[in-house]
Amino acid sequence: MTEESQGVVSVGGQSPRCPVVLRHLVWHPREIDVATQDIPEPAVRTVDKDGTATLITFLPQESGTES
Numbered sequence: 341m342t343e344e345s346q347g348v349v350s351v352g353g354q355s356p357r358c359p360v361v362l363r364h365l366v367w368h369p370r371e372i373d374v375a376t377q378d379i380p381e382p383a384v385r386t387v388d389k390d391g392t393a394t395l396i397t398f399l400p401q402e403s404g405t406e407s
Contacts, residue, residue, distance in 0.1 A: 347386050349396055366394050
């Protein structure tokens, strides 16, 4: 990755339940781990250059709601 690299996480959309998009930046990620097996929800863990970790989990969509 370049010195100006960053990871971007966006959450939200255009449905009435989530009418905006929220963004979180991970500056200079040094680790990106993806877990999809043997866990209740898939997850991504990123660690920035200072060691700060961000954990992103993917919850199932509630039935009867828009995406």
